[in-house]
Amino acid sequence: MSPEVLPPSRRAVLWAGACGLFGAAVGGCGFMPAKTPDASALAPVKARVDGDLVYFNWADYVDPSVFKGFEKEYGVHVIQSNFDSMEGMVAKLNAGNRYDIVFPTAKWAQRLVRGGRLRRIDHSQLPHAHAIFGSYDYFADPWYDPGSAHTVPFTAYKTGIGWRRDRIGELTGSWKDLWSDKVRGKVFLLDDRDEVLGMGALALGLDVSTGDRQDLDRITSLLGTLRPRLRGFSSDSYNNLLNGNALMTQAWSGDMAAMLNQAKDPSVFGFEAPREGTPINCDCYAIPWNAPHPGTAMLFIDYMLRPENVKKNIEYIGYPMPVAGTEKTYADLVKPFPECLVTEDDLKADLFFRNGSRAAEDARDTAWTHVKAG
Amino acid sequence: MTRLRPSSSPRRRGADGSRLWTWFMLPGTLWMTGFLIVSLALVATLAVGTTDDLGNPRFGFDLSAARALADPAYTEVLARSLGYALLTCVICLLIAYPVAYTIALYGGRYKHALIAAIVVPFFANYLVRMYGWSVVLSDDGPVLRALRAVGLADAHTKVLNSAVGVVAGLVYGFVVFMIIPVYAALERLDVSLIEAGRDLYGGPVRTFFFVTLPATRQGAAAGLVLVFLPAMGDFVSAQLMGGPDQIMIGNLIQDKFFQGQNWPLGSALTMLLMLVLLIGMFGYLRRTRKDEAEARR
Numbered sequence: 172m173s174p175e176v177l178p179p180s181r182r183a184v185l186w187a188g189a190c191g192l193f194g195a196a197v198g199g200c201g202f203m204p205a206k207t208p209d210a211s212a213l214a215p216v217k218a219r220v221d222g223d224l225v226y227f228n229w230a231d232y233v234d235p236s237v238f239k240g241f242e243k244e245y246g247v248h249v250i251q252s253n254f255d256s257m258e259g260m261v262a263k264l265n266a267g268n269r270y271d272i273v274f275p276t277a278k279w280a281q282r283l284v285r286g287g288r289l290r291r292i293d294h295s296q297l298p299h300a301h302a303i304f305g306s307y308d309y310f311a312d313p314w315y316d317p318g319s320a321h322t323v324p325f326t327a328y329k330t331g332i333g334w335r336r337d338r339i340g341e342l343t344g345s346w347k348d349l350w351s352d353k354v355r356g357k358v359f360l361l362d363d364r365d366e367v368l369g370m371g372a373l374a375l376g377l378d379v380s381t382g383d384r385q386d387l388d389r390i391t392s393l394l395g396t397l398r399p400r401l402r403g404f405s406s407d408s409y410n411n412l413l414n415g416n417a418l419m420t421q422a423w424s425g426d427m428a429a430m431l432n433q434a435k436d437p438s439v440f441g442f443e444a445p446r447e448g449t450p451i452n453c454d455c456y457a458i459p460w461n462a463p464h465p466g467t468a469m470l471f472i473d474y475m476l477r478p479e480n481v482k483k484n485i486e487y488i489g490y491p492m493p494v495a496g497t498e499k500t501y502a503d504l505v506k507p508f509p510e511c512l513v514t515e516d517d518l519k520a521d522l523f524f525r526n527g528s529r530a531a532e533d534a535r536d537t538a539w540t541h542v543k544a545g
Numbered sequence: 546m547t548r549l550r551p552s553s554s555p556r557r558r559g560a561d562g563s564r565l566w567t568w569f570m571l572p573g574t575l576w577m578t579g580f581l582i583v584s585l586a587l588v589a590t591l592a593v594g595t596t597d598d599l600g601n602p603r604f605g606f607d608l609s610a611a612r613a614l615a616d617p618a619y620t621e622v623l624a625r626s627l628g629y630a631l632l633t634c635v636i637c638l639l640i641a642y643p644v645a646y647t648i649a650l651y652g653g654r655y656k657h658a659l660i661a662a663i664v665v666p667f668f669a670n671y672l673v674r675m676y677g678w679s680v681v682l683s684d685d686g687p688v689l690r691a692l693r694a695v696g697l698a699d700a701h702t703k704v705l706n707s708a709v710g711v712v713a714g715l716v717y718g719f720v721v722f723m724i725i726p727v728y729a730a731l732e733r734l735d736v737s738l739i740e741a742g743r744d745l746y747g748g749p750v751r752t753f754f755f756v757t758l759p760a761t762r763q764g765a766a767a768g769l770v771l772v773f774l775p776a777m778g779d780f781v782s783a784q785l786m787g788g789p790d791q792i793m794i795g796n797l798i799q800d801k802f803f804q805g806q807n808w809p810l811g812s813a814l815t816m817l818l819m820l821v822l823l824i825g826m827f828g829y830l831r832r833t834r835k836d837e838a839e840a841r842r
Contacts, residue, residue, distance in 0.1 A: 258803050265601060282600060356703075364800070364804040398789055401788065401789045402788055405784075414685050415684035415685030416705060416706070532806065533609075536801070536804075536807050540616070540618055540797065541618055543800070545618070545792075
């Protein structure tokens with residue numbers, strides 16, 4: 172062995188370090204105040220093939236046969252990638268990654284629209300969009316995107332209570348059911364700040380998105396009475412009900428509908444939408460400002476809105492879509508849990524989680540820490 | 546041991562060797578500065594940063610995150626994490642020592658196969674294994690059903706969502722980090738030392754505590770650090786095996802980055818956690834330096 176190995180020169184190490192610093196500084200630019208693209212850069216485009224589709228969504232959220240059909244009809248490839256949270260999706264967009272189509276929830280759509288991150292969508296370029304905007308008045312001018320100028324709704328869903336009908340029978344139809352002595356120690360809440368605080372707010376008759384400190388104190392103390400009865404915070408409602416850890420759990424309607432496909436005997440489960448109100452949400456189609464192929468994205472949105480494709484997707488993912496003519500497909504799918512349906516009235520009740528001011532968000536964050544950590 | 550030192554004649558042989566060596570250093574240096582030092586600097590900077598109206602973290606100077614740390618909820622959760630991590634260390638040591646001892650001293654030609662048998666299951670992702678446990682140990686899962694059938698559990702017995710579940714998860718997840726260093730230390734141990742202890746009329750117990758244990762102390766210390774660090778920051782076990790009263794600091798940090806969109810507070814919590822871990826590391830380093838000094842005497 173050669174004993175005489177020279178240490179690297181100090182300059183070489185410093186140089187390498189500087190390269191690393193430079194690389195990271197470039198990454199760190201994501202945290203500098205962002206400049207908003209000007210309006211002309213966000214002008215709508217025509218629906219025409221201008222390249223392959225770079226698709227970015229939750230995993231398993233579209234029937235694979237729909238992708239195949241789209242690829243075949245337009246002679247393009249769909250390049251798929253997935254995110255596992257809204258925060259992750261937005262972080263990637265902000266870091267400059269380029270996608271043709273993304274799927275933000277209402278609250279995040281509003282943030283992206285406000286930040287000038289979405290290209291406008293010309294509805295006249297989407298022949299099948301009439302099935303949405305012609306029948307669901309709500310989406311003509313939703314709060315998160317005035318005039319639906321940058322988004323098209325994809326799915327809608329609500330939050331309610333899932334329970335084991337075979338073990339505890341029927342419920343009373345109120346959020347207060349979570350406090351029932353029959354399920355003490357076997358109740359889960361979703362591991363989600365907005366859903367948990369929103370449930371407390373609805374039980375007290377307050378605004379679901381409240382950022383008012385007094386409201387939040389009332390919610391925190393109400394949830395403090397539920398906490399000792401809780402088994403945990405978990406968003407895995409389906410498995411918790413199935414393996415008996417939960418007799419009752421706060422649950423998203425889509426997850427309960429997906430359960431119907433998988434459970435041997437769905438009649439042992441139930442899903443209720445409590446009468447105090449149920450938080451509602453929707454996922455939207457949106458085209459980022461820097462999309463490389465916005466024309467193909469427009470074609471894709473329209474293709475997804477064709478009734479036969481909507482039906483395939485509804486059956487595949489278990490989430491209803493606000494497209495006229497497909498309501499029956501969903502109603503048939505969720506026959507055992509009719510309260511999974513999202514109606515125009517549900518939308519009008521408008522119990523969406525909204526973006527708050529910085530102070531309100533901080534107050535909600537603090538309240539959530541206290542609910543969760545006790 | 547050959548010491549690496551600058552050659553006295555760098556001109557002739559040194560020029561090539563040094564350049565080659567520098568190139569070897571390059572990826573590591575880039576990697577460490579880019580992904581460790583700079584990321585840490587970013588976290589430290591964001592800890593005093595702000596959040597814009599869209600919820601995006603922004604550089605700035607605002608101490609509200611640091612002030613928020615004064616909330617007793619964080620201290621309580623941090624103390625709980627510390628307790629769980631220490632308990633995990635102790636249990637891991639109690640499990641790992643006999644296992645490593647048996648393999649190292651009595652494993653014979655199966656030694657390597659036995660170590661491989663312990664390590665291979667850990668190739669599977671930690672999250673997946675923990676998820677598996679959460680299914681196996683669920684209320685209607687095979688374990689509790691079997692226990693109920695033989696009358697060892699009643700309808701209210703539960704394993705999941707309890708402190709026992711969380712610590713068991715941590716022990717299961719990290720015990721291999723204790724077995725390997727202790728095994729390595731025992732492997733290096735000169736067996737004649739044990740025989741000498743016996744010759745000097747030490748019983749098996751006395752020999753163990755006065756000869757074997759001190760001789761392998763460094764392996765155990767390394768194992769304690771390797772288990773403590775990941776256990777302290779873990780969030781998977783508490784997430785899958787814990788209930789509302791078992792939240793650990795890792796869960797809160799994760800929440801700040803995701804649900805709360807409060808990166809400054811998440812970063813501040815991360816720095817606080819690192820501070821606690823650094824104190825632990827200093828303790829370890831001082832201890833090993835003392836050991837080395839003693840060994841040199």
